[in-house]
Amino acid sequence: MNVSTRQRPLFSLDELPLENSYTSLPASFYTRLQPTPLSRPYMVCGSASAAALIGLDPAEFARQEFIDAVSGNRIPAQSQPLAAVYSGHQFGVWAGQLGDGRAILLGDIDAPGAAAPGKLELQLKGAGMTPYSRMGDGRAVLRSSIREFLCSEAMAALGVPSSRALCVTGSDQRVMRETPETAAVATRMAPSFVRFGSFEHWFYQGREDELKLLADYVIGRFYPELKDQPQPYKALLAEVTRRTAEMIAWWQAVGFMHGVMNTDNMSILGLTLDYGPFGFMEAFDPRHICNHTDQQGRYAYSMQPQIGDWNCHALGQALLPLIGDVDEAKDALAVYRPAFAGKMDALLHAKLGLATTQDEDGKLFDDMFGIMAASHVDFTLFFRRLGDLRIAEPGSEEAVRDLFIDRAAFDQWAVQYRARLLQENSNDMQRRLAMHQANPKYVLRNYLAQQAIEKAQIKDFSEVQKLLAVLEHPYDEQPENEQYAALPPDWASELEVSCSS
Template identity: 75%
Template sequence: MSDEELVQALAGNRPLPNSAPLAAVYSGHQFGVWAGQLGDGRAILLGDVAARDGGRMELQLKGAGATPYSRMGDGRAVLRSSIREYLCSEAMAALGIPTSRALAVIGSDQLAMRERPETTAVVTRMAPSFVRFGSFEHWYYNNQPENLKTLADYAIAGFYPELLAAANPYQALLAEVTRRTAHLMAQWQAVGFMHGVMNTDNMSILGLTLDYGPYGFMEAYDPGHICNHTDQQGRYAYNKQPQIGHWNCFALGQALLPLIGSVEATEAALASYQAHYDKKLDELLHAKLGLATQQADDDKLLDAMFAIMQASHVDFTLFFRQLGNLRLDDAGGDSALRDLFIDRAAFDAWALQYRTRLKLENSQDQSRKLAMDACNPKYVLRNYLAQTAIEQAQNKDFSEVGKLLEILENPFDEQPQHAKYSALPPDWARGLEVSCSS
């Protein structure tokens, strides 16, 4: 980043050598309502580059100015939302969750009007592809089957070449995207991540977490929590995400129907969603509880756990991290975990069930803790941490952004020097709200 030409390119002031910038058109269902044509209103695709794994990564600038699809917008992104996307992209990658990545964020003194005037920025993000469910919906609803087929053939050849040998490659494409989406939803639920705007134009054809806006990580556990202040109806609440993921796959299936050829074949491709989701979430929850085997009544143990967490509004991340410290033969080791609960008796009763279950598989405290700490993060991007970094950056001090990035790149490590970043949020954080302008 000491190269001035690179800085200018990533700020959107000049093109990179050999790049052919473009903005993509797509449409979408927004909050369940067909919104028609949308497109990259503030994103410019520069091109793609070779990745370390032998594949390709597209480079995209978000906030570099107006595009053919900006409609009445200015094509700019505010510094606040750019830092949030930059940090959360990398935080999710470190958690092992499929996501677009962030390469750089560059601030500016230029102002843009949102609820109030705000300074702007450009974030450089990367993904093998930014094609969305809405990319297919666009051609379907505009009755352009040739372009729909061109896009589907591009996606299969470029990202799912193994599907070319399938009897019906388009049905196989829908089935694979459905599987990936189901797995992604399970991974979101397992870490308490809430996207906030699961419109079909924000859903990746590769099963990536895409377009970070009013997202949040669950703190005081409430399955009905809505992280997006704009979402007045709660369509994208935490406990609705899995079914919305399925709904969005149906929207993609509708768009691919002319290529797949029949309603029955389309429904067959979509039918596996719930089984894939249930299996993946069950696997992740067993790992989070340090359970190495499957037992008949495990669902009752999990249901009881979430019930007492909800009743006491227990911090989601702290609960699972502290759970790794529980010892089979010493209730005294539960103190920090137990203190998270208002109803201590309810926790004690559940902990007794949990210990009994652990003993069924001869669980060992030390090895179980190591395994649990490897899948229960100590550090997530809480809203107040992002807000603190944003406020400093608005005064041109990016040191807190850098520190947060360093911490979040190693979310499972203890990092004793940064322990305060894993603590319960301060009282002032309760008033923080994020919306579609975030």
């Protein structure tokens, strides 16, 4: 019998039985250390739905003892804090040793409220310097911490595999970026923060024993069904590759751009991880680059599927000593393209309300993206408004048609689309309901995040919580929040996000 989250007893942070499974690995994998205290911390925002995953009483967000614990000023009972070492490729170049330069893992905890049974790790991002800080100050700033908090929760609500964010605490303590900013700590959660770069670290050092220990740890804890496979390490590579491909298909389908798809930011569980200079597509341009630092466009929207494949090959290279044969590794990596294509095809059919698959659907999709790009149509509004089109009512598509500069091009495509709907005797009302469950009305547009951040910087956190409440229900109409679904203002196009955080 399943017990609802409301019926479960709720606990304080100190009552939660924290463990740290990562300490079962040798000391070479991490450094034990204490967080650096944050000066006079205060609560900025908290997610009750994230708290429910671990049975945490959301009333904890108001307790100073809790605020101190998630700011690094007090260590929760049973916590074994550590920072993990890893390496990685950054913008396609081998960067050598990296590691948790400002993140400290408190431990893992049962997650009775999660969709699948298991544990979630609690990690403090911005908790001070570690041996892996590489000249950094170990801090995060309020601006980027709020963005990560909101996007983690927004992506989860969209159905995209993602890490979660429990809360953000702030301080008047100053840190330097391009200009002075205030410090913050984000508490984030995931079943694991092991990355592709965690495996690359040992491969490039030629330390096969540690490589095997890490692979066995990951399989035993997260992929136990692979233990009895004839080639468990090949099976691991194939499963991670599949999950990664499907995750990136989700990104493309909701118009999400990660911005920094380095191998040290790629989750071994196929989760969206490390929200830095991300963005959601607005005026559709397949070549759009959301990260101002990415001068070459390596991580542009249209490049994300290709880079995902590249990153999986980097992981395959790292696992090769365990797999033992190049052809076997290539066989595992061959899962990527059909997995991406299959997931993307299914998501596009859902976004267009198509219940069947026809041979010409690929052309319909390509033509659609072509006219969207030509008119720089707002990505989210296009798909949402398309659900209002009715097959036998020529004026029913005016709202989506108005998004186009070249309306004749849309009209031509709409003729194809209507004909395709007629092919499967599509029901307007049923299709609209289904499309509204596949096409969000509300996404975390950069300007919405910026407005919330600017208020937070003067210690008005109401807009952060309001925006969170809207984004937790992205597929609902929410007529009282219509302004959050509007086209971005002109000034929004001048916003830039970069790797600085």
